[in-house]
Amino acid sequence: MIVSISAPVSAAMRERIRQTLEAAGAVPCFVDRLRDVREAPVVHFGDVTIDFVYAHPSLRWIQTTSAGVDRLTLADRPFPREILLTNASGVFGVAGGEHILAMMLHFARGFSFYLANQRRGEWVRDISHARLLKGQTLVLLGLGDLGREVARRARAFDMRVIGVKRTPGEVEGVDRVVTSDRLDDVLPLADHLAITLPLTKETHHLLNARRLGLLPRGAYVYNIGRGAVIDQAALVDALMSGHVAGAGLDVFEEEPLPADSPLWRMENVLITPHIGADTPWDFDAAAEIFLDNFARYTRGETLRNVVDPSLGY
Ligand code: NDP
Numbered sequence: 001m002i003v004s005i006s007a008p009v010s011a012a013m014r015e016r017i018r019q020t021l022e023a024a025g026a027v028p029c030f031v032d033r034l035r036d037v038r039e040a041p042v043v044h045f046g047d048v049t050i051d052f053v054y055a056h057p058s059l060r061w062i063q064t065t066s067a068g069v070d071r072l073t074l075a076d077r078p079f080p081r082e083i084l085l086t087n088a089s090g091v092f093g094v095a096g097g098e099h100i101l102a103m104m105l106h107f108a109r110g111f112s113f114y115l116a117n118q119r120r121g122e123w124v125r126d127i128s129h130a131r132l133l134k135g136q137t138l139v140l141l142g143l144g145d146l147g148r149e150v151a152r153r154a155r156a157f158d159m160r161v162i163g164v165k166r167t168p169g170e171v172e173g174v175d176r177v178v179t180s181d182r183l184d185d186v187l188p189l190a191d192h193l194a195i196t197l198p199l200t201k202e203t204h205h206l207l208n209a210r211r212l213g214l215l216p217r218g219a220y221v222y223n224i225g226r227g228a229v230i231d232q233a234a235l236v237d238a239l240m241s242g243h244v245a246g247a248g249l250d251v252f253e254e255e256p257l258p259a260d261s262p263l264w265r266m267e268n269v270l271i272t273p274h275i276g277a278d279t280p281w282d283f284d285a286a287a288e289i290f291l292d293n294f295a296r297y298t299r300g301e302t303l304r305n306v307v308d309p310s311l312g313y
Contacts, residue, residue, distance in 0.1 A: 001026045002058075003294075004037045006046030007065045013284045017045075020291055024298050043297070045290045050075035059083050061303070063293055065286040067092055067145065067277075068226055069307050070199040079309040086293055086305045087313075088286035089145045096224050096277030097149030100194050101157070103248030103270055107220050108133045112246070112267055134158040139190035141183075141206070142225060143171045144313075146196035146277060162186050166202070180206075187214040192222065199226035200312030209234035218245045224276035227252035236262050239269065250276030 003026050005017060014030060021028040031037050034048060040058035047064050050072055060083060067089040072079050079085065106112070110129025117124045138154045140147050143163040151161045151173045163174040164183055171177050178186055180202070187193070193215060197203045207221075207230040215221075221244050223230055232253045238244040246268040252261075255274055263269050293303045307313060 001043065002029055002039045002041045003027065003043040003045065004029045004031060004039070004041035006031050006034055006037070006044070006048070007283050007286060007290070008032075009283045009287045013287045017287060017291065020294065024294070026298075043294070045287070048072070050077050050079070053080065053083065061086070061293075061297060063286075063290045064088055065283055068198055068313075069309075070226060070312060073307070073309045073312040074199065074201070081309075084303060085307040085309060086289070086303050087307050088282075088289055089305050090289065091145075091282055091285040092277035093145035093149035095279050096146040096196065097153045099224060099250065099272070099276040100150045100196075100222050100248070101153045103222050104133055104138075104154075104157075104192055104194075104220070106248070106270060107246045108136075116267070133192075136160070136191040137162060137189050138192045138194060139164065139186050140174070140194050140196065141229075142196035142198070143174060143177065144196065146224065147194075148173065150194055150196060159192075162189060184211065184214055187211055188216060190215055190219050192220045195221075195223040195225045195229050197225040197229050198313035199228050202312075203229045205229070205231045207231065207235070209237065212238045212244060215244065217243050220244070220246045220248070222248040224250045227255065232263075239263075239266055246270075248272075250274055 003021055005028060018028050029039055034052050041056055042058055043061045044059060045063045047066055048062055053059060054077065062083060063086045065088050067087050069085060069087050108131050113129040134157060137160045140151055140161055140163045143165045147163060151163060154161050155173055161174050162176045163171055164178055164180055166180055168179050209231060212234055235247060239247060248270040250272045251274055257263060263271060289305060296303050
């Protein structure tokens with residue numbers, strides 16, 4: 001069995017993968033680029049394109065290094081049913097949780113205002129910008145790995161957390177959980193709205209102009225899920241009108257964010273370049289999931305993190 005590996009893991013992890021695969025009788029084939037895969041792999045570890053999937057009909061299982069798989073599940077061709085798809089959800093939650101909290105604290109403690117004064121060398125003791133997260137309501141869209149880690153941290157700051165997910169069920173550390181059909185009921189309660197959703201047919205432009213309008217005037221919006229979950233043009237309008245007071249955005253409808261996007265020049269917008277849940281250790285952490293799944297695969301067991309391509313996550 002040929003296993004192709006494009007994930008840029010550390011040298012130590014590469015050696016561990018090689019030894020584990022060879023001990024199981026598999027043939028590891030490490031490549032720097034997908035187009036260097038020339039054999040007929042049965043398994044691939046690394047992020048792939050739909051063209052790669054169709055170019056290698058020998059494939060039976062793909063383990064990605066990302067949690068989001070929308071490039072495969074929302075591609076112009078359907079993801080083949082006979083291929084198992086597993087993602088790396090579980091790797092990114094802690095970083096994502098810290099990232100959203102950092103962004104919320106930035107706005108709550110008025111850092112935009114104080115940083116602007118710092119750059120001008122001005123000591124302005126205006127305390128009206130120095131507010132609290134304590135007692136504020138966070139509406140959190142998505143309660144998976146990312147969402148739960150955001151919720152835990154928000155609760156540690158004494159925020160009230162209302163979570164929205166697709167399927168019903170309580171989630172530890174979340175004060176109230178509602179399903180997505182109740183989204184419109186909870187948006188008016190949000191002082192802060194954080195998105196940790198995958199991009200699927202259902203979540204595309206879930207946050208449209210109408211729903212942004214349901215937020216209380218002065219709410220803050222954060223997105224570390226996928227850019228197209230928000231109608232970006234509608235968000236720009238809401239930021240310009242002041243209806244949305246500020247936004248912390250890590251993901252965008254088009255990436256890299258084009259140079260002429262008005263978002264770059266808005267003082268009430270924080271932009272990070274799709275690193276909002278990353279650390280330098282991501283690929284090795286994803287490799288741990290791959291190795292665990294590889295052991296399961298060779299034993300014929302159910303894999304972890306199986307994606308349902310029809311749901312998109
Ligand atoms: P999970 O699969 O663990 O969680 C997904 C959550 O989204 C679940 O709670 C699920 O609900 C919910 N959900 C899915 N569809 C809907 C819907 N239509 N309405 C409401 N809720 C819905 O994923 P992760 O938390 O690991 O990652 C989430 C996404 O974040 C990824 O798909 C990826 O796109 C993005 N991401 C971004 C990163 C970055 O660097 N910015 C890094 C990692 C991930 P339910 O619980 O009911 O199934």
